[in-house]
Amino acid sequence: MNRFSRLSKLSLIRNLHLLVADFLLIPAVIGISFLLRLNASDLGPYVSTILVFAILSAFAKPVVFFFFGLYRHYWRYASTNELISVVLATLAGTVVATLLMYFVTSLADFRPLPYAIPFLDWLLSTFLIGGIRLSVRLLANIKAELHGNYRPAGHPRSERHVLVMGAGDAGAMIVREMQSNPSLGFVPVGLLDDNRAKLGMVIHGVPVRGTREDISRLVWEEPIDEVIIAMPTAPGQAIRDVVTICQAAGVGCRTIPGICELISGQVSVTQVREVHIEDLLRRRPVRIEGNEAEGYLKDAVVLVTGAGGSIGSELCRQIACYHPSQLLLLGHGENSIYRILLDLRERFPHLAIQPLIADARDAERLREVFDRYRPEVVFHAAAHKHVPLMECNVAEAVVNNVCGTRCLLQAAEVLGTERFVLISTDKAVNPTCVMGATKRLSELLIQDAARRTGRVYAAVRFGNVLGSRGSVVPLFQRQIAAGGPVTVTHPKVRRYFMTISEAVQLVIQAGAIGQGGEIFVLDMGEPIGIVDLAVDLIRLCGLEPERDIKIAFTGLRPGEKLDEKLFADSEEPCPTCHDKILVARGGSIWNTERLARHLQELEALAKTGDDVRIRSKMQEISPEYQPVSMQMEAFRHAFVHIGDWEE
Numbered sequence: 001m002n003r004f005s006r007l008s009k010l011s012l013i014r015n016l017h018l019l020v021a022d023f024l025l026i027p028a029v030i031g032i033s034f035l036l037r038l039n040a041s042d043l044g045p046y047v048s049t050i051l052v053f054a055i056l057s058a059f060a061k062p063v064v065f066f067f068f069g070l071y072r073h074y075w076r077y078a079s080t081n082e083l084i085s086v087v088l089a090t091l092a093g094t095v096v097a098t099l100l101m102y103f104v105t106s107l108a109d110f111r112p113l114p115y116a117i118p119f120l121d122w123l124l125s126t127f128l129i130g131g132i133r134l135s136v137r138l139l140a141n142i143k144a145e146l147h148g149n150y151r152p153a154g155h156p157r158s159e160r161h162v163l164v165m166g167a168g169d170a171g172a173m174i175v176r177e178m179q180s181n182p183s184l185g186f187v188p189v190g191l192l193d194d195n196r197a198k199l200g201m202v203i204h205g206v207p208v209r210g211t212r213e214d215i216s217r218l219v220w221e222e223p224i225d226e227v228i229i230a231m232p233t234a235p236g237q238a239i240r241d242v243v244t245i246c247q248a249a250g251v252g253c254r255t256i257p258g259i260c261e262l263i264s265g266q267v268s269v270t271q272v273r274e275v276h277i278e279d280l281l282r283r284r285p286v287r288i289e290g291n292e293a294e295g296y297l298k299d300a301v302v303l304v305t306g307a308g309g310s311i312g313s314e315l316c317r318q319i320a321c322y323h324p325s326q327l328l329l330l331g332h333g334e335n336s337i338y339r340i341l342l343d344l345r346e347r348f349p350h351l352a353i354q355p356l357i358a359d360a361r362d363a364e365r366l367r368e369v370f371d372r373y374r375p376e377v378v379f380h381a382a383a384h385k386h387v388p389l390m391e392c393n394v395a396e397a398v399v400n401n402v403c404g405t406r407c408l409l410q411a412a413e414v415l416g417t418e419r420f421v422l423i424s425t426d427k428a429v430n431p432t433c434v435m436g437a438t439k440r441l442s443e444l445l446i447q448d449a450a451r452r453t454g455r456v457y458a459a460v461r462f463g464n465v466l467g468s469r470g471s472v473v474p475l476f477q478r479q480i481a482a483g484g485p486v487t488v489t490h491p492k493v494r495r496y497f498m499t500i501s502e503a504v505q506l507v508i509q510a511g512a513i514g515q516g517g518e519i520f521v522l523d524m525g526e527p528i529g530i531v532d533l534a535v536d537l538i539r540l541c542g543l544e545p546e547r548d549i550k551i552a553f554t555g556l557r558p559g560e561k562l563d564e565k566l567f568a569d570s571e572e573p574c575p576t577c578h579d580k581i582l583v584a585r586g587g588s589i590w591n592t593e594r595l596a597r598h599l600q601e602l603e604a605l606a607k608t609g610d611d612v613r614i615r616s617k618m619q620e621i622s623p624e625y626q627p628v629s630m631q632m633e634a635f636r637h638a639f640v641h642i643g644d645w646e647e
Contacts, residue, residue, distance in 0.1 A: 329356060456511065
């Protein structure tokens with residue numbers, strides 16, 4: 001009872017303005033009722049009656065209203081249930097006040113109430129008391145219409161009792177749609193919110209029953225099938241805490257789409273999805289502010305290599321927002337280029353887009369492309385990136401990642417391309433794998449070209465990109481769906497993670513703030529243990545690690561390290577104009593002629609397929625490359641676990 005008393009007080013304080021309005025309206029309603037029933041000249045004998053009835057009503061009706069919950073409802077989200085509450089509350093209030101009046105009249109010499117007065121009082125009270133409350137909902141609806149909110153039709157589901165975590169706009173919209181579409185099969189039994197000022201409130205007839213700490217209690221007290229997290233602006237830590245509480249309570253957990261979908265008005269119950277690992281980054285997602293990119297992308301001819309890949313395709317979408325004069329999509333896989341082409345034409349019907357099926361290693365084809373379209377900006381995302389696979393295909397890694405970058409740079413230099421951004425990797429820092437070594441050589445090529453031409457040629461180092469093709473998250477999801485085990489190479493393996501959105505922001509900003517020769521790195525916080533990632537994802541699927549899904553350790557794979565670094569020992573991290581973007585200063589600098597000679601020798605070795613000599617030559621060019629000794633058994637191990645490859 002003490003808890004309920006505290007909640008009621010909080011609710012009453014929140015609606016104090018309605019209580020004051022009622023005290024003013026109730027006597028006015030009494031006066032209006034008498035004026036409607038009697039002529040003004042006939043009111044004289046009823047003055048005492050009017051005053052006593054007004055005073056009794058002013059004190060009795062708010063008490064009745066309180067018990068009917070009129071001071072606990074969140075009127076911004078009022079619905080038919082709240083309207084019924086108003087009608088019943090005003091009827092009960094009129095009955096109580098009338099009975100009190102008849103009792104007082106029997107004790108004192110007052111004119112009795114005309115029979116029509118209670119009826120008029122009830123009608124007017126319902127209209128005015130209800131009207132002032134429902135006007136809050138009306139104003140909210142007008143605001144929603146101005147923002148173009150809509151709710152798409154849903155699909156039938158089996159009935160599930162749910163708690164909604166978050167009593168804000170998103171939570172109210174979710175509850176409302178559950179009620180409006182019973183066929184969806186969701187029954188909201190309560191709202192939760194960490195803002196204690198909302199406790200005890202009622203939204204669309206559903207009470208705010210507690211905070212996140214109350215989830216376990218509520219699940220224990222009654223059958224709850226699921227908790228829906230409606231906190232689109234909450235940081236990952238808050239969502240992770242709620243997920244942990246739900247897991248401990250043995251109840252499933254989902255979340256609604258992000259804030260962009262909420263703003264666009266597309267939040268609905270039909271869009272509730274499983275919690276994604278992107279929601280659980282152990283840091284706030286980085287958002288790089290600034291409009292510098294418009295200065296070099298607007299009205300420019302922009303070429304993206306690897307345009308059909310996960311990073312390349314998102315790059316194309318973001319670049320299109322800056323209105324280039326022409327966007328060139330270059331890729332070797334026709335199907336992936338076709339998919340991004342269709343997507344861009346649908347989203348940007350007025351943008352000039354040119355699909356180009358070409359191999360970045362084909363110098364003649366590249367010269368033809370550059371001569372015909374004259375790109376002013378190039379984003380080079382095409383590369384082989386799978387670490388174990390490249391350990392087994394050393395020559396191919398060199399030809400694609402190093403020779404391909406060299407051919408592209410030569411074409412850009414000859415045709416006068418002013419900006420060139422290479423997508424590199426943290427595996428290029430003190431590399432132990434072939435993929436990392438080839439990316440380090442590509443960085444050297446970029447720095448050399450920038451030094452010779454004075455143009456804005458720069459590189460960007462990524463950590464592991466969540467959601468990209470070949471990344472670890474989709475692999476874990478497939479393994480969990482198959483019943484496990486989830487395979488992790490080593491219990492101490494840690495990686496830096498970033499989202500595709502963060503990666504694309506970094507690439508675009510690098511082209512804007514680069515002066516030439518820089519290697520840009522995004523501040524990705526602390527590295528995350530792959531085991532921790534696996535455990536989180538298993539629990540998000542409503543399962544328990546080791547009990548429901550086993551975690552198996554398979555051993556480090558060819559070329560793999562326990563930890564990655566963002567900067568080499570010879571490099572110094574320096575700030576830029578964006579506090580979340582750093583630049584690597586220092587590192588090895590090659591003489592142009594010597595570098596060209598070594599790369600020609602490397603290219604010749606790649607044609608022979610002699611892996612040992614290729615590795616030796618890469619180590620000669622980049623001494624920080626220290627290849628891990630591999631035996632044939634290790635290679636066979638890589639093939640056995642081919643399904644375990646990650647970016």
